Amino acid sequence: MPDRRIKAAALRYNPQQEQAPRVVAKGSGLIAEKILGIAKENNIPLKEDKQLVEILSTLDLGQEIPPELYKAVAEILAFVYRMTNKVHS
Secondary structure: OOOOOOEEEEEEOOOOOOOOOEEEEEEEOHHHHHHHHHHHHOOOOOOOOHHHHHHHOOOOOOOEOOHHHHHHHHHHHHHHHHHHHHHHO
């Protein structure tokens, strides 16, 4: 039976200091709800992508995303950039 609990992952990316985004939080159930709550409290845009969160949840905390995920994560970062600019415009 598949796990239907909510899942979440958070990435951090500082292009001046890092080669690629890193997984800084991940979890399911109550932990996922806490991650989402912190993001909302801090006005961090959220993007739902169940397939990507499944993959990100297999990575270790602090691990850079692997090159095969660059395209998917770039799409998320572009979404966040657009949403952030809408808020600050």
